[in-house]
Amino acid sequence: MSKAAHCQLYLISPPDVGGDFPQALKEALGAGPVAAFQLRVKDKESHELAALAQPLQEICRASDVAFIVNDDVAMAKRLKADGVHLGQLDGDPREARAQLGPEAQIGVTCHNSRHLAMEAGENGADYVAFGAFYDSSTKRALHRAEPELLRWWSAIMEIPCVAIGGIAVENAPPLIAAGADFLAVSGAVWQHPDGPAAAVKAFSELLKD
Template sequence: MTRTPCQLYLVSPLDVGGNFPDRLTAALDAGPVAAFQFRVKGLDQHEAARLAEPLQAICAAHDVAFIVNDDVALAKRLGADGVHMGQDDGDPREARRELGPNAQIGVTCHASRHFAMEAGEAGADYVAFGAFFPTATKTVEHHAEPEILEWWQGMFELPCVAIGGITPDNGGELVEAGADFLAVSGAVWNDPEGPAAAVKRFEKLLAG
């Protein structure tokens, strides 16, 4: 069975106000992106929805899946393409009941084979492993090795996402190990040349 080439999965910075819609547009214009995860913390749902709506429209115009981090209720309110759930964010089965059969449901599995198999049994559409490298985006409590991607690809057809400190310079070994998606935040939004330049570097990496 031929695997689909690895794709880019962008995760938002925590601050998506100001000129961020323009930066997202520049990133999505620069090269192929499969999905964008809306990840904000500490906002009420009304404010989160206000910030999400223009970004969701940009993703729709670029045919990029719009995934909400952690919040099934917000994903349902927005009619998002899916939700990404942490280990403490509830049951994927309940999210499926709320969001319907076509929603993309992803589950963070850290470095745990057990969590990943549980997520698959619960009907997740993808599992996410990491962090593979040091990252400033969030506190790293779990470190994953590329071998877990090789193991997953050898056992299951469900797509796997690699996350955590991934850059165009270090992502190659994760692609080789079997990642279906590279989830990237800081390496794109904090790139000194801007998000478009970063996406083009990832595009070159993923083109092999």
């Protein structure tokens, strides 16, 4: 994932990726441009998670979408994923780089902290994630970020920034205007009343040049 001329969509999985979710992902990725998909599933034994990940990874590969594993460097390495996303308690980007190699995409959650973002950049992160910007139905937000943070980062740094937290088509424009390189979206896509494909299509209209 690299800085682009316009903001891009970064999908984050729902907690349950079994059942018919692979079909939902396929439909979503077929509805418009998506830069990356992050597998964020908790409380699964590693073998079970790897089995769930395989068809999703194949769907992403077929659509030329980066497949990112949340929190778990060992799982990212096992799956030969395109990268890993690290929370503040999930390890050092430098150690992840040593494990995953120079081509891996390594992202770091920085909440609403300029200091954490600068530190992540110095430690070799490929992108930083700020948020939550809005209330989220998928994850309780302990930190609240403001669009000004995106504006500040974009003005001084080449490393891309991701906006996350309760983002929907309706509330995304201020984040795009502030300089977000990616919008990380979960609930607004997977819980969309007309289905994930309709949601991705709506985001695509919003994000196109």
